[in-house]
Amino acid sequence: MNFPDKLSLAFVDDHTLFRKGMISLVEIIDPTIKVIFEADNGLDLQQKIDPLNLPDIILMDVNMPHMDGFKTVEWLNNNYPDIKVLVLSMIEQEETIIRMLKLGVKGYLSKDVEPAELKDALAAIIHKGFYYTDFITGKLVHTLQVDQQHAEAILKMSEREKKFLELACSELTYSDIAQEMFLSPKTIDGYRNNLFEKLKVKSRVGLALYAVKHGMVKL
Amino acid sequence: MNFPDKLSLAFVDDHTLFRKGMISLVEIIDPTIKVIFEADNGLDLQQKIDPLNLPDIILMDVNMPHMDGFKTVEWLNNNYPDIKVLVLSMIEQEETIIRMLKLGVKGYLSKDVEPAELKDALAAIIHKGFYYTDFITGKLVHTLQVDQQHAEAILKMSEREKKFLELACSELTYSDIAQEMFLSPKTIDGYRNNLFEKLKVKSRVGLALYAVKHGMVKL
DNA sequence: CAAAAAAACAGGAAAAACCCCTTTTTTTTT
DNA sequence: AAAAAAAAAGGGGTTTTTCCTGTTTTTTTG
Numbered sequence: 001m002n003f004p005d006k007l008s009l010a011f012v013d014d015h016t017l018f019r020k021g022m023i024s025l026v027e028i029i030d031p032t033i034k035v036i037f038e039a040d041n042g043l044d045l046q047q048k049i050d051p052l053n054l055p056d057i058i059l060m061d062v063n064m065p066h067m068d069g070f071k072t073v074e075w076l077n078n079n080y081p082d083i084k085v086l087v088l089s090m091i092e093q094e095e096t097i098i099r100m101l102k103l104g105v106k107g108y109l110s111k112d113v114e115p116a117e118l119k120d121a122l123a124a125i126i127h128k129g130f131y132y133t134d135f136i137t138g139k140l141v142h143t144l145q146v147d148q149q150h151a152e153a154i155l156k157m158s159e160r161e162k163k164f165l166e167l168a169c170s171e172l173t174y175s176d177i178a179q180e181m182f183l184s185p186k187t188i189d190g191y192r193n194n195l196f197e198k199l200k201v202k203s204r205v206g207l208a209l210y211a212v213k214h215g216m217v218k219l
Numbered sequence: 220m221n222f223p224d225k226l227s228l229a230f231v232d233d234h235t236l237f238r239k240g241m242i243s244l245v246e247i248i249d250p251t252i253k254v255i256f257e258a259d260n261g262l263d264l265q266q267k268i269d270p271l272n273l274p275d276i277i278l279m280d281v282n283m284p285h286m287d288g289f290k291t292v293e294w295l296n297n298n299y300p301d302i303k304v305l306v307l308s309m310i311e312q313e314e315t316i317i318r319m320l321k322l323g324v325k326g327y328l329s330k331d332v333e334p335a336e337l338k339d340a341l342a343a344i345i346h347k348g349f350y351y352t353d354f355i356t357g358k359l360v361h362t363l364q365v366d367q368q369h370a371e372a373i374l375k376m377s378e379r380e381k382k383f384l385e386l387a388c389s390e391l392t393y394s395d396i397a398q399e400m401f402l403s404p405k406t407i408d409g410y411r412n413n414l415f416e417k418l419k420v421k422s423r424v425g426l427a428l429y430a431v432k433h434g435m436v437k438l
Numbered sequence: 439c440a441a442a443a444a445a446a447c448a449g450g451a452a453a454a455a456c457c458c459c460t461t462t463t464t465t466t467t468t
Numbered sequence: 469a470a471a472a473a474a475a476a477a478g479g480g481g482t483t484t485t486t487c488c489t490g491t492t493t494t495t496t497t498g
Contacts, residue, residue: 015330017307017337021240028243088236090309111234112259118236160445171425173484186447193487203454204485206390208424212431213438219428379475392454405477412457422484423455 007126008034010055012045012072013088014064018111022059022088029119042067042075054083057106057125062089062096073103084125095214097139107131157198162216164191169208169217226345229274230257231264231291232307233283237330241278241307248338261286261294273302276325276344281308281315292322303344313358314433320359326350375417381435383410388427388436 009026013019019038026033036055039045041064058076062069073085086107087100097108106125109118124131132140157165160181167177174192178185196202199210211217228245232238238257245252255274258264260283277295281288292304305326306319316327325344328337343350351359376384379400386396393411397404415421418429430436 015237015309016333017244017330018234018237018240020334021237021242021244023240024243024247025236025240090234111236114235115239158445169424169428171420171422175484184447186449187445189448189486190446192485196486201390202486203390205388205423205427208427209388209431209438212428219432377475394454403477405479406475408456408478409476411455415456421456 006032006034007057007122008036008053008055009122010036010045010049010058011038012041012058012060012064012069013038014040014061016040025115025118029115029122033122041065042069042072045072046075049080051080054080057084057086057122059086059088060105062087062091062100070099070103073100073105077104084129086121086125086131092135093215094139097136101136101140108136109133110135157195161191161195164188165195165207165211166217168192168204169211225251225253226276226341227253227255227272227274228341229255229264229268229277230279231260231277231283231288232257232280233259234280235259244334244337248334252341260284261288261291264291265294268299270299273299276303276305276341278305278307279324281306281310281319289318289322292319292324296323303348305340305344305350311354316355316358320355327355328352376414380410380414383407384414384426384430385436387411387423388430 007030011019011022013022023035023038026035036050036053037045037048039048043066045058046067060069060072064072067075069087069089076083076085085105086109087105088109088111089096090111091097092110100108107121107130109121109131113121121131163181164177167180172180174188175185178188181188192204192207195207199207201207201210208217212219226249230238230241232241242254242257245254255269255272256264256267258267262285264277265286279288279291283291286294288306288308295302295304304324305328306324307328307330308315309330310316311329319327326340326349328340328350332340340350382400383396386399391399393407394404397407400407411423411426414426418426420426420429427436431438
């Protein structure tokens with residue numbers, strides 16, 4: 001199937017080889033598809049987007065420097081709500097997928113799909129408004145079953161708590177951390193207790209392992 | 220610069236879009252380059268490689284299902300030592316890079332390079348035998364300074380200490396761990412002190428983070 | 439401006455971790 | 469069998485973490 005009118009796309013991905021390769025592929029998939037622009041990240045997209053020449057669909061990664069996929073989709077929602085976003089990402093973590101879907105993206109594809117499926121996805125997004133694979137649907141169902149409070153707790157962590165968590169993943173004592181954050185050690189105790197509750201752990205080691213496991217803190 | 224004779228390549232990467240896109244790009248970089256085959260992973264490569272029609276260079280990812288980049292390079296070293304490998308990967312962790320270089324790969328590029336640099340890398344591998352960026356060289360230097368310490372530490376760890384380390388990466392108290400290992404809590408104190416010395420850390424959190432970072436314990 | 443909520447801070451105690459040094463038991467080596 | 473080495477365990481103390489309950493200060497809301 002070809003696309004009814006000229007389909008226009010844009011690519012947002014910091015992996016230059018991948019992005020250039022995708023553009024070549026699209027040429028093969030359907031030469032009538034127009035690639036309006038390509039960008040390295042969300043900031044780059046903001047500079048390149050032209051209100052008089054908007055793409056129908058933006059194909060976007062999640063991990064990008066300077067302005068990641070999440071913030072980029074939020075910005076698009078606020079500024080160009082009619083543009084549809086199809087995520088192309090290696091990340092298959094449930095939290096990431098769910099978060100993107102909550103932001104309203106119209107599809108989420110892994111980078112290991114065949115070009116034919118990419119074509120199907122583009123077609124479905126144009127005709128049906130979305131393209132969700134069984135894998136994605138399975139994630140959606142699963143997330144309903146996970147402790148909603150727990151999921152919300154992660155999203156609702158304050159910036160101060162996040163900072164504390166980062167510092168707690170080190171050999172600093174709570175006293176050291178208090179100094180670092182210009183707070184009282186007793187305040188730090190409070191943060192720790194809050195996070196123990198929110199993340200359902202019961203020791204500092206548990207906290208550190210949780211943070212690393214869920215990508216909140218890098219090693 | 221064009222390549223002297225027909226350069227032949229193969230691609231090994233589980234991301235189909237990326238792989239197909241790369242093939243398209245190579246066509247643009249130099250239409251005389253021949254892509255002999257493409258594979259999803261190491262096992263796929265083993266099935267597709269033809270001893271009578273070998274590529275000069277294999278461009279390969281590191282993370283692949285079923286048979287990762289490390290095992291794949293080892294297999295190639297044993298079976299087709301004349302084939303050169305250029306790694307194309309998102310992974311910039313020092314351990315991964317060093318491990319690949321130790322296995323003898325002739326270059327390691329991030330997936331966010333420009334196509335022009337890819338071309339340079341291919342040319343350098345053909346003419347000089349390798350292509351190492353400054354970034355990679357920096358990793359090599361650093362690893363000389365750190366590798367020895369880490370290797371020595373690992374060699375000196377007893378099986379009991381390793382077991383303790385695994386259990387210490389949890390919310391168990393030392394008392395719990397002692398019961399689990401059928402030892403006295405005082406013995407556990409001794410293990411902890413030994414590991415603090417060997418791994419140069421000074422707290423249980425430091426121990427846990429070290430263990431996870433160096434792959435001694437999985438999350 | 440007052441009330442409510444959020445953030446920061448506090449007292450005090452118990453548990454756990456950490457530290458230094460030593461002894462005992464078991465295993466290995468000679 | 470004895471000596472040496474390694475592993476396990478111990479005494480005792482300090483520091484840090486954890487826990488419970490509460491107060492004060494600052495910010496937000498009405």
